[in-house]
Amino acid sequence: MNPATSGPSDSPARGAQAVPRRGRPPADVNHIVAVALRLVDEVGAEAFSLRMLATALGSGTATLYRHFAGKDELMVQVVDRVLGEVEITGLEDAPGWQEALTAMATALYETLRRHPQVLPLLIAQVPVGPNALVHRERVLSLLLARGLPVGLAARAFTAVGHYAVGFAVQQLGPTSPGPEDGRHLLEFYRRLDPAMYPATLQAAEALTTIPLDAEFQFGLDLVIGGLERLLPGR
Known part of the structure; x- marks a missing residue:
C-alpha cells in the first residue's frame, strides 16, 4: 500500500511476486493482473473466478496456471496493483512526521475509494508485493528522518494504515x-x-x-494526536 499493513494475519501473503513456471512460455503478467483488477472492480472478489478472467482474456485457464498457483496468488497481485496507484504527493516536503502520516493515510484512502470491491482482499493479507514494499520503505524512512524512534515509527505506520483501511472497509466496502x-x-x-x-x-x-x-479526517487527527502523546519526553 501500500503503506498500510492490514488484516489479521502476520504472515506475508503467498505469491507476492508471480513467477512463471519453468519451461512455460512467457506471458504479459501485468496485463493479466490489470484485467483481473477490472473484473474485481466490476463483480467483486468473491464472484471473480479464473474462468471469468480467461474468458475476458480470450484464453484458457491453463494459461493462467502457468503464472499463478490459483486465485489467491493472483489476488495478491491485484492488491499490489491497487497499492501501486497510491500517490503520496508532497511527502518528502512534509515538515513533520504528523503531516507525513496524514499524507500517507489520505492518499491510501483516496485510492481505496476507487476500488471498494478490493477492500475484502485487504483484510485477508499483509501486503508484501513490490509496490507495498516501496511505499512502506518510503514512509518509514521519512518518519525516522523526522525524528520518530524506530519502535514508534513502526507502530505509527501500522496504526495509521490500519485506520485508513478499516475506515474504508466499513464505510466504502461492497456491503457498506x-x-x-x-x-x-x-x-x-x-x-x-x-x-x-x-x-x-x-x-x-x-x-x-x-x-x-x-x-x-476527524478520526485521523485523533490517531495522530494520540501518537504525539507517546513521544519521549511528553
Whole structure:
C-alpha cells in the first residue's frame, strides 16, 4: 500500500511476486493482473473466478496456471496493483512526521475509494508485493528522518494504515451503507423511545449526516494526536 499493513494475519501473503513456471512460455503478467483488477472492480472478489478472467482474456485457464498457483496468488497481485496507484504527493516536503502520516493515510484512502470491491482482499493479507514494499520503505524512512524512534515509527505506520483501511472497509466496502441507508437510520433513531434513548435522539442527525471525508479526517487527527502523546519526553 501500500503503506498500510492490514488484516489479521502476520504472515506475508503467498505469491507476492508471480513467477512463471519453468519451461512455460512467457506471458504479459501485468496485463493479466490489470484485467483481473477490472473484473474485481466490476463483480467483486468473491464472484471473480479464473474462468471469468480467461474468458475476458480470450484464453484458457491453463494459461493462467502457468503464472499463478490459483486465485489467491493472483489476488495478491491485484492488491499490489491497487497499492501501486497510491500517490503520496508532497511527502518528502512534509515538515513533520504528523503531516507525513496524514499524507500517507489520505492518499491510501483516496485510492481505496476507487476500488471498494478490493477492500475484502485487504483484510485477508499483509501486503508484501513490490509496490507495498516501496511505499512502506518510503514512509518509514521519512518518519525516522523526522525524528520518530524506530519502535514508534513502526507502530505509527501500522496504526495509521490500519485506520485508513478499516475506515474504508466499513464505510466504502461492497456491503457498506449508502446515503439512503443514512436517511433510514436517522428515521429509525427518531422513532426511538426518548425516555430510554435521550442522548441518541439528541445526536441522531449528527450521527447520520457527517460527510465521510470529514469523519475520516476527524478520526485521523485523533490517531495522530494520540501518537504525539507517546513521544519521549511528553
